[in-house]
Amino acid sequence: MSAAKTQTPNRVVATMRRIPATLAMVALILAAGVIGQGLWRPFEDSGMYDVVAYGLPAFADGRWWTPVTGTFFVNQPWVYLFTIAGFAGMAYLEFRRGSLVALAYYWVGQLFAIFATALVLWPLSQLPWAWAETQAQALDVGASGGTMACIAAAVGLFVPPWRVRAWLVLLGFVFIAMIFWGTLADLEHLMAVLLVLFVDRSLRIQRTTVREQRLLAFIAVLVIGATQVVSILVPTDGPFGPTEPVSGGFVDFAIDTVVILLIANGLRRGRRWAWVLGVILGVFNVLTAALIVVGIVVTSEAQVESVIDGETELAIASGILWLLMLGYLIWVRRAFRARRTSTIGGQPAPSVDDVKAMLRADGGGTLSWMTTWDGNSYARTTHGIVAYQRRAGVALALADPLGPAATRAASVDEFVRMAEHAGLVPCFFSADENTRAAVPSTWRSLVVADDTIVDLPGLQFTGKQWNSVRSSLNRAGREEMTFRMTRLADEPWGVRQQLRAISEMWVGDKGLPEMGFTLGTLVEAEAPEVRLALAIAPNGDVDGFLSWLPVFGGDGSIRGWTLDLMRRREGGFGPVMEFLIGSSAKLFSEEGAEIMSLSGAPLAHDYPPDAGMIATLSDKLAEILEPVYGFGSLHRFKQKFHPRYETMYLLYRDESDLTRIGGALTRAFLPDATLRQFAGAGLELARGERD
Structure with missing residues (x-):
């Protein structure tokens, strides 16, 4: 606890040491507020105001020092809140680029805003224009010209696409304030922002994506x-000209x-x-x-x-x-x-048979067979197929694009463009490192699971590290448990009924229906390509079962198997899961398979110490979901088989999509859950928190 308490103050001190110029400016403004008494009374009513304030009348009278002196005063006490807050842009700029750069932007922006405003108003005031005449006679004080310049420069440091969005908000603010209120300060703000916009050239709307063009239109209309x-x-x-509130024009x-x-x-x-x-x-x-x-x-x-x-x-x-x-x-x-009703992909749309044929011809990853399950749609690309679900305005791509490995980047690019043109949010769920490398460089990634892979060639359950698995196999032999690798359709009616009863009992304990998307049910296990591992007790009861999904290696060959269903009978053989997985691994190894994937446990990734906020949020979510689905327990159980880990990612455009993606994932995993079931699960979570 002591380390945690000292860490935050140390970080604050370190940050303050990197923004001395900003802190000095704030201190000078506060000191001027004390000297001029502007912190507690309107400074514009004092006798000093005309001496230090800048504007066209001050220049006409030869008070050329006012752009400097007026910078440190504020006209009204309540304006200090906005003045000090405005220095956040300078602090960020100084933190990123140093004190000299921040001071240069501040003072150049401040002086340019003051002189450019006077230069614009001087000829305009010669016209019969009441607004120009009024502003040409006005005086002003404050640091807002410089702070607006620093804010604009700080916006230019944002990463895409936030840079364009922030520029739109900033430009919208200064232009609308100018058009509808048009005070001397509003004109100064506009001049400062336009200066940085012209000098930095960090706003490049012509390079925005279709998604950004739509978002800009959306924000602008709002x-x-x-x-x-x-x-x-x-x-x-x-x-x-002036207007009064509630002045008519309501119909328009x-x-x-x-x-x-x-x-x-x-x-x-x-x-x-x-x-x-x-x-x-x-x-x-x-x-x-x-x-x-x-x-x-x-x-x-x-x-x-x-x-x-x-x-x-x-x-x-x-x-x-x-x-x-x-x-x-x-x-x-x-x-x-x-x-x-926009469709995604080339026509005719692929069928499940097309997906299976491509998997056999070109191979796939450990989750690729899940793309054949009901609920998925298919987008045909030039050389491949992308399986996705359309949920809550999101095109939720499952795993990696199918097709030749060399064409993956092209398929990713086509899918993203097609989804955006259809008005959907594109993302990839449970994608591997190669797909992560194929998405645009501006995309973000979030770890969602670790795929646990056991390499099968030469697998032997020898040595101390395999004690628990070896003990389970030996105990199964002593208790006359029988292992059988089969297919659901090949089993008699009585066995199939036992499997359904075990699954229904497991689901009933959760309060929510069986999850979908990347988690299968007995319906998906009925496919002839899927194998079942059964643990049969001496009396003929099924004490537990697993389902294994094929992992194709190309040319029709199967190079491995992925674990999907894990179900056990309550009160049956204790270490039934270790027995089933160990026996399956031995059989697959003897058959010549290369890998056995125990699949990934969602929200159970082992993050490095410096992973930051994402790790904290993921760990907390896993903690509160543990009483319902036991993701963490499942992850720890799989460690008994000493797998290697391959990271699975959620790939998305930027953080603004996460809310919609979260809703889409909820409906993808629990498409049939009702509000009552969600409420029941919430009570279970609460009980888990108390326990």
Whole structure:
């Protein structure tokens, strides 16, 4: 405990040592707040304000020192919260790139924002434009120009695709604040962000994927909808003139808001109908704004407002936003071709027989036979087949693509593109290292299990390490237990009924139905390619059984077997599982098989010490699920056979997909579970926690 307590303070101290420039700036601002008393009273009301504040009037009067002095003061006490929080971007930038770089971005951004704003307002104030005239006479203090520049520079350091998303949020914030409120500070923020955008060139929308193009449209439409709601409730005073809350125009904005909510999710999923509605809504708003401008020029603003029953400023601002949105929708129109019934893969779609034929011809991994089970769909690629399930808007690919090993990368790329064009979230579950290497470099991976593989050539249960297995085999001999490798269809009716009774008893103890997806049932064991290992007691009862799935090696050969079902009779032969697995291993080795996979126990991976948060979350989830499914116990049991481990991964685009993938996996593993069964399992989890 003492080590845990000291670790966090040490980490905080180490972080603070890496951001001295940021801490110094914050300290200077707080010190200025004490000197100028701005921490507890409005500084803009003090006599010092005109001396230190910057703006066009200050430059006209020759107060050129104000861009520096005004940086350290804040106009209102409550603004200190936002000012100090704004330095988070500088802290991140300094932590990543050093103090000199952070200070350079801050001061260049701050000074550029101040002088560029004055330079823009100077000619605009000569026009009959009330907003420009007002802002040209205003003064300002604060560090926000520099902090916004640092935030923009920090965004440029984000990894894709978060960089583009963060840029969109930042640009949306500064542009919308400028259009609807347009204070001197808003113009300074815009100038600082545009400077970094131009200098860093870290925003490259043209390189985004189809998924990102849809997500950008989704976010942009929601932002437009939110601004329309806010602007109808909050007073604004932007470049297009002031508005009052609840000032009319409810019909237009209500229609826009309802339609936006309807089409936003459709745009995210790439639906064609949503794109069409978005274009129609954009054209409507742009034409409305254009007609209002024409009406103001021809008649007067008051007459136009009486006709539209609303304020022209909001309609014009909304029209400008929709013009930008309309241009973007037309630019990325190819990203919106998905239909609700979109199919994935080349046609005709593969059948289960096609999958089996490809497995025999090209081989597969230890989980590849599971792709033949009911519930899977198949996407045909140029050289292979990808088995997947369509759940909750996710294309959940099972294991690795089938087909020649040399074409795996191409199959992965085709499947990802086809799933995205169909408006689905692509991911691979229980994929191996080769598939992990084949996905795009920006994808993430999460360990979901360790495949436990026993190499069979030369296998001998000799030596101290095999004591427990050897003892189980010897005890089985003493108690006259019989081992039989068979197939379900070859067994008499009485044996099949015993197997079903054992399975039903096992399921009944769990409170949830048998899991699917990568965990089979007796239905999957009926396939003629699947073998059963039976432990028969002297009285003829089945005390336990295993099912073994074939692992094809190509050219029709079987190079190994994968363990699926493990069931035992309550009160039967104690070490029945050790007996069955050990006997199966001996038989497979004698038959010339290369490997025996004991399959992977979900949430039971042995993480390295530096694995971090993922390991912590996985271990906690495994702990609370242990009373229901015993994944950890199963993993420890398999260690008796001294396997080697091959990691299985969940491969996904980025963290924003994990919530939907989690829901898809829940329905894939438990497609028939009811809410009542989930509640019952929750009580079992609670009892397990208390125990």
